[in-house]
Amino acid sequence: MEAATLKDIARELNISVSTVSRALRDSYEINPETKRLVMECATRLNYRPNPIALSLKGSSSKALAVVVPQIANYYFSQAINGIEEVAQQRGYDVIIFQTHETYEREVAALRQALARRVDGLLISLSSETSTVAHLQEFQQHAPIVQFDRVSSQLATPRVVADNFAGAYAATEHLIKTGRRRIAHLTIQPWLSITQERLAGYRAALEQNCLAYDETLVRFGTFGPNEVGPLVDELLALQPPPDAFFTASDRLAVGCLAALRQRRLRIPADVSLIGFTNLTVADMLAPALSTVEQPATDIGREAVARLLDIIERKHRAAPPATVTMPTALHVRESTSLMDLTP
Amino acid sequence: MEAATLKDIARELNISVSTVSRALRDSYEINPETKRLVMECATRLNYRPNPIALSLKGSSSKALAVVVPQIANYYFSQAINGIEEVAQQRGYDVIIFQTHETYEREVAALRQALARRVDGLLISLSSETSTVAHLQEFQQHAPIVQFDRVSSQLATPRVVADNFAGAYAATEHLIKTGRRRIAHLTIQPWLSITQERLAGYRAALEQNCLAYDETLVRFGTFGPNEVGPLVDELLALQPPPDAFFTASDRLAVGCLAALRQRRLRIPADVSLIGFTNLTVADMLAPALSTVEQPATDIGREAVARLLDIIERKHRAAPPATVTMPTALHVRESTSLMDLTP
DNA sequence: TTTATTTGCGCAATCGTTGTCGGTAACGTT
DNA sequence: AACGTTACCGACAACGATTGCGCAAATAAA
Numbered sequence: 068m069e070a071a072t073l074k075d076i077a078r079e080l081n082i083s084v085s086t087v088s089r090a091l092r093d094s095y096e097i098n099p100e101t102k103r104l105v106m107e108c109a110t111r112l113n114y115r116p117n118p119i120a121l122s123l124k125g126s127s128s129k130a131l132a133v134v135v136p137q138i139a140n141y142y143f144s145q146a147i148n149g150i151e152e153v154a155q156q157r158g159y160d161v162i163i164f165q166t167h168e169t170y171e172r173e174v175a176a177l178r179q180a181l182a183r184r185v186d187g188l189l190i191s192l193s194s195e196t197s198t199v200a201h202l203q204e205f206q207q208h209a210p211i212v213q214f215d216r217v218s219s220q221l222a223t224p225r226v227v228a229d230n231f232a233g234a235y236a237a238t239e240h241l242i243k244t245g246r247r248r249i250a251h252l253t254i255q256p257w258l259s260i261t262q263e264r265l266a267g268y269r270a271a272l273e274q275n276c277l278a279y280d281e282t283l284v285r286f287g288t289f290g291p292n293e294v295g296p297l298v299d300e301l302l303a304l305q306p307p308p309d310a311f312f313t314a315s316d317r318l319a320v321g322c323l324a325a326l327r328q329r330r331l332r333i334p335a336d337v338s339l340i341g342f343t344n345l346t347v348a349d350m351l352a353p354a355l356s357t358v359e360q361p362a363t364d365i366g367r368e369a370v371a372r373l374l375d376i377i378e379r380k381h382r383a384a385p386p387a388t389v390t391m392p393t394a395l396h397v398r399e400s401t402s403l404m405d406l407t408p
Numbered sequence: 409m410e411a412a413t414l415k416d417i418a419r420e421l422n423i424s425v426s427t428v429s430r431a432l433r434d435s436y437e438i439n440p441e442t443k444r445l446v447m448e449c450a451t452r453l454n455y456r457p458n459p460i461a462l463s464l465k466g467s468s469s470k471a472l473a474v475v476v477p478q479i480a481n482y483y484f485s486q487a488i489n490g491i492e493e494v495a496q497q498r499g500y501d502v503i504i505f506q507t508h509e510t511y512e513r514e515v516a517a518l519r520q521a522l523a524r525r526v527d528g529l530l531i532s533l534s535s536e537t538s539t540v541a542h543l544q545e546f547q548q549h550a551p552i553v554q555f556d557r558v559s560s561q562l563a564t565p566r567v568v569a570d571n572f573a574g575a576y577a578a579t580e581h582l583i584k585t586g587r588r589r590i591a592h593l594t595i596q597p598w599l600s601i602t603q604e605r606l607a608g609y610r611a612a613l614e615q616n617c618l619a620y621d622e623t624l625v626r627f628g629t630f631g632p633n634e635v636g637p638l639v640d641e642l643l644a645l646q647p648p649p650d651a652f653f654t655a656s657d658r659l660a661v662g663c664l665a666a667l668r669q670r671r672l673r674i675p676a677d678v679s680l681i682g683f684t685n686l687t688v689a690d691m692l693a694p695a696l697s698t699v700e701q702p703a704t705d706i707g708r709e710a711v712a713r714l715l716d717i718i719e720r721k722h723r724a725a726p727p728a729t730v731t732m733p734t735a736l737h738v739r740e741s742t743s744l745m746d747l748t749p
Numbered sequence: 750t751t752t753a754t755t756t757g758c759g760c761a762a763t764c765g766t767t768g769t770c771g772g773t774a775a776c777g778t779t
Numbered sequence: 780a781a782c783g784t785t786a787c788c789g790a791c792a793a794c795g796a797t798t799g800c801g802c803a804a805a806t807a808a809a
Contacts, residue, residue, distance in 0.1 A: 084759090097756095098757060120764090125763085
């Protein structure tokens, strides 16, 4: 059973294809009786408009592109979950691209998305991306909404977690539990989220009369075996840090592993808090304090914005930034400092 | 800058569209010199064939559909990672659908996929799915490869983990560490993976002269708060279980939480092993023994099979089953039984 | 009755690409 | 000189849907 087309209906009813098309779109210039016949026949033949033909015709492809650095990542898989949910609800399909954190693959992904004539793009920038010419080029064809890793050079709506507030809360919490030398392990310095978190961290320090010490802050793209050496470096400082604040899932887990490997007691020797979406955070040893980002909601919100632009044809979209609240979860890894020697 | 089309090249060179088309496809009936000109012009205009037009023409859409119950799931996000990687390498885009474990959304997803004229389908069945008519229907249009949750009623290649061996190894390991009353928490009984794991569990028991006790086996779709009561039920048995073997990520974590909440010592009172893809398994408290499935490899293998069928046009694909080895990771949660009272 | 106007529908172009067919030279063969 | 080959290229239709335009018939207004 092949998919029914307008032509099939037209043949069946001995009318022209154009009449069928108009009847289905409820055009005023079609006889109500004819409409009824066409509708009936369409449901009988289980007619569905061919999205490919529609795309070619140039109207809309009913498909969205999602470009993220990685799928196999707690944060992004949750975000995509939210995106797919809302998109599907509103009749759009989602095409996924991974950049694996490279600029090159990001460009390739955009090219693909363009070729597919997607109606819009949701993107979280790769860590290599520092220019946005490729995105501006894309923007001339379809609207973009950025989420999580966003660039301010690009005029689009942005949906992000409240990174400043989250980092501020985490840092302040560490200070209130008696920590004074707080190391911050974070990702590439040019990313918006890195800067915002760093700013929050710094603001909390200064609000609490602690000096900002840049030797305590480390940036990087930390592979599986790169966190250990870094932790060693930090621990060699005088005085050594008494707390670690990490900026991603990978870093939190890597740091936890490194600290445990080095037989440091958490939180007795150092405390640890992460910016993560680990659902198992409270099952870790020790239970990991975290700043949780509403990843699913960020996905939902981002795609909702995008679809509003697409459907209301607000081409000149308000490049507003939506900030979603983060939540501080205090667990064992940041208990009060043990002051007994 | 709009995307260049054949027409643009044709106009530029004052030749016909068909000639351009053939020149680019390196047809024998085009003058080498003309070909050169066309090629040069094509690269200059940055021409890319329009996949939409190609799809409409009926040849191939260069897109694959992936249908999974959930994206935000350690196992599936890793599998999709593998799928996307290989697909992208071989020039195919991936369209993702989530069924949220419902038959209805699975049918809807297949309909969408069909409308998009995808060249093939990778599917892991929803837990509600018991009939495969919708898949057979789909099969008449494009090839299917099943992975993980597969149905034997459907003649397609299948790529799965070695569930029997994995479950056997886990169970045997529990027995060798002194356990005798091994509970098995698993998912819906009609799923292939459930049955295979159950069979492996049972075989290991019987090989070791332990009776299979069906009151120790529980099936279900365990929501966030459903694991607790179940654990209570099992612990009320006489004698109570001294080990838990769970069949999924969610169950392993849920069970761990429930046991800890009830102040049972792991592994002193009970030991616990999961069938999971948790990357943080050895960071949990206690470090969780697991049977690890090669999710990424399963994804890679499945998509490779599918693309082979698509490209070699082996429509009558060998419905072979590829079994990928699992790995037993012994950690703290299944240490030797403590025999001191 | 003649002229407007409305109603209802079909024709044909369009989107980008490919396949079928046919045509025109230039050449070689008798 | 007449014919067949070969090499090369263009016109056209088709995929499925939308849309501007035109055309006929029916109705309304003159």
